[in-house]
Amino acid sequence: MRMPLSKKISLYTLLTVSAFLVFVPIIFAFLMSFMNSQDAMLGKIIPSVWTLDNYVKAFERLPLLKFLFNSLMTSLLIMIGQLVLSSLAAYAFVFLKFKGRDALFFLFIATMMIPFEASIIPNFQTVKGMNLLDTYPGLALPFLATAFGTFLLRQTFKQIPKELKEASEIAGMGHFKFYLTVVLPVAKTSLVTLALYGFLTAWNMYLWPLLSTTNDHVRTVQIGLKQLQSQETVNQWGVVMAGAMVVAIPTLILLFVGQKRLQKGLAEGALK
Amino acid sequence: MNTESAMPFEYNQVHFEELKKQQRKKVFLKGLLFLLPSLLLFSIFIFYPMIRTVYLSFFLTNQAGITTVFVGMQNYIDIFTSPIFMKSLTSTFLFVLFTVPGTIIVSLFLAVIANEKIKGIGFFRMIFSSTMGVSVAAASVFWLFLFHPSIGFFNKILVTFGFDKIGWLTNPEWALASVSLSTIWMNIGFTFLIILGGLQSIDSHLYESANIDGAGFFYKLRRITIPMLSPTLFFVVTVSIINSFQTFGQIDMLTKGGPSNETNLIVYSIYREAFVNYQYGTASAQAVILFIIILIMTVIQFKLGERKVHYQ
Numbered sequence: 001m002r003m004p005l006s007k008k009i010s011l012y013t014l015l016t017v018s019a020f021l022v023f024v025p026i027i028f029a030f031l032m033s034f035m036n037s038q039d040a041m042l043g044k045i046i047p048s049v050w051t052l053d054n055y056v057k058a059f060e061r062l063p064l065l066k067f068l069f070n071s072l073m074t075s076l077l078i079m080i081g082q083l084v085l086s087s088l089a090a091y092a093f094v095f096l097k098f099k100g101r102d103a104l105f106f107l108f109i110a111t112m113m114i115p116f117e118a119s120i121i122p123n124f125q126t127v128k129g130m131n132l133l134d135t136y137p138g139l140a141l142p143f144l145a146t147a148f149g150t151f152l153l154r155q156t157f158k159q160i161p162k163e164l165k166e167a168s169e170i171a172g173m174g175h176f177k178f179y180l181t182v183v184l185p186v187a188k189t190s191l192v193t194l195a196l197y198g199f200l201t202a203w204n205m206y207l208w209p210l211l212s213t214t215n216d217h218v219r220t221v222q223i224g225l226k227q228l229q230s231q232e233t234v235n236q237w238g239v240v241m242a243g244a245m246v247v248a249i250p251t252l253i254l255l256f257v258g259q260k261r262l263q264k265g266l267a268e269g270a271l272k
Numbered sequence: 273m274n275t276e277s278a279m280p281f282e283y284n285q286v287h288f289e290e291l292k293k294q295q296r297k298k299v300f301l302k303g304l305l306f307l308l309p310s311l312l313l314f315s316i317f318i319f320y321p322m323i324r325t326v327y328l329s330f331f332l333t334n335q336a337g338i339t340t341v342f343v344g345m346q347n348y349i350d351i352f353t354s355p356i357f358m359k360s361l362t363s364t365f366l367f368v369l370f371t372v373p374g375t376i377i378v379s380l381f382l383a384v385i386a387n388e389k390i391k392g393i394g395f396f397r398m399i400f401s402s403t404m405g406v407s408v409a410a411a412s413v414f415w416l417f418l419f420h421p422s423i424g425f426f427n428k429i430l431v432t433f434g435f436d437k438i439g440w441l442t443n444p445e446w447a448l449a450s451v452s453l454s455t456i457w458m459n460i461g462f463t464f465l466i467i468l469g470g471l472q473s474i475d476s477h478l479y480e481s482a483n484i485d486g487a488g489f490f491y492k493l494r495r496i497t498i499p500m501l502s503p504t505l506f507f508v509v510t511v512s513i514i515n516s517f518q519t520f521g522q523i524d525m526l527t528k529g530g531p532s533n534e535t536n537l538i539v540y541s542i543y544r545e546a547f548v549n550y551q552y553g554t555a556s557a558q559a560v561i562l563f564i565i566i567l568i569m570t571v572i573q574f575k576l577g578e579r580k581v582h583y584q
Binding site for chain 1: 296299300302303306307309310311312313314316317318319320321322324325328337381382385386388390393394395396397398399400401402403404405406407408409410411412413414415416417418420422423425428457460461465466468469514517518520521524525539542543546547552555556559560562563566567570
């Protein structure tokens with residue numbers, strides 16, 4: 001379908017203006033992270049001199065590398081856990097027919113209605129009781145099981161032809177082997193989507209890391225940024241912005257690379 | 273003769289039934305095995321905490337969170353007669369009222385203009401979804417700067433046009449609106465992606481035949497896009513409402529619940545009551561209220577959704 005030129009021009013204008021408005025907070029922060037404190041105080045938008053000082057200072061002031069590593073470990077742990085647990089559960093909901101399965105499925109749905117934020121008190125006590133405060137498992141454990149991930153993978157598994165399962169049964173293949181050698185490879189794309197989503201949300205977690213970490217050895221980069229910001233003195237905005245950039249850029253890149261896949265996957269998991 | 277042939281048949285039948293039963297038991301056990309890890313974690317970190325929260329809400333606790341005195345409904349009476357909690361509830365509802373429609377309208381607009389198949393559209397989609405990749409902490413820092421009283425961008429614009437500066441985060445009249453605005457920005461990325469996915473799954477023939485009939489843009493929006501998109505919108509509204517009720521990070525970073533408790537949203541209130549004041553009992557009572565609100569919202573959504581949503 002061809003579009004008249006006038007419509008094309010107005011559409012591009014609309015897109016450009018909207019993109020600018022959406023992205024402008026990030027642009028400002030990015031520019032400011034290369035500014036010296038004088039420029040920041042004067043409220044300049046574009047630095048008069050470009051400098052990396054803010055980044056150097058941010059890494060000096062806080063063990064940011066350690067925080068980044070902690071975030072990476074926690075997020076990977078959550079991501080892998082979600083992939084394993086959701087795919088196992090989704091397999092049961094698609095390929096194993098047994099009494100009580102629907103009731104269990106309902107139980108999974110119910111978990112989506114219980115907000116984690118409302119159950120932080122017992123969860124904090126549980127993790128503390130397990131002596132897991134200030135550990136990676138303590139940070140990750142409450143988030144390994146996910147109903148959303150299970151639904152997403154269930155949609156994909158359902159599309160696997162029944163004949164494949166029957167053939168595998170004739171070949172004497174057990175459920176677990178079928179799950180490992182047939183289902184998982186076939187569902188690769190959805191697994192990647194879930195991995196992406198899981199990693200992204202884990203990296204960006206705030207409340208739980210705030211509660212469950214008390215020292216720099218396990219503190220995640222989000223809480224590190226909060227520390228950096230609360231130490232902020234009047235003329236140190238550039239340093240805080242540099243910290244924020246360090247926090248945001250890994251996930252921004254991840255999002256840009258996987259945006260198409262994420263969009264498709266989210267729509268499938270959410271709506272069918 | 274007849275009995276002879278019937279015997280093994282019957283025997284087989286019984287044997288077969290027996291086998292089937294065994295088979296079913298085996299599948300049941302296998303099913304449980306596959307579900308066990310998830311069920312176990314759900315029990316520990318979702319179902320048990322919910323029950324435990326309800327239990328705690330009937331008690332007074334010491335600083336370690338161990339129950340000391342059973343007080344029945346007293347914690348509930350306390351929170352509902354506390355002006356601070358009542359204000360927190362009001363603020364939370366207002367916040368939901370600001371952010372949910374705001375997020376959805378902006379995201380719908382962005383998704384509609386980003387759904388055209390033109391050159392470079394991938395770039396715009398990337399930008400529109402970008403806020404999903406920015407964490408609450410980073411986004412809060414960006415907005416802290418925009419809202420900054422002296423060097424912040426908003427006040428600079430106001431000054432340029434000859435208006436007085438506004439204490440975006442410190443003026444009780446503006447704080448909740450400012451936090452809402454930044455929250456809308458943070459939510460756009462995710463909501464945009466979901467709505468765009470919904471738009472792309474609408475059958476293009478519908479538009480083609482509307483074009484042949486000479487239908488205009490708004491006619492198509494009202495008669496095709498919105499109805500066909502209703503399952504997506506329904507989902508997005510539900511998720512946005514639930515997320516809004518659970519807002520925490522930006523409050524902790526931007527306002528700490530102030531000024532004068534104006535932005536003390538319910539999760540922040542629970543957090544403060546439990547982990548700053550060590551009042552686990554009343555904090556749990558507040559958490560139970562949050563459970564109930566979200567439960568009611570979800571049920572209403574589903575009831576309304578059943579009637580209003582158009583499924584393909």
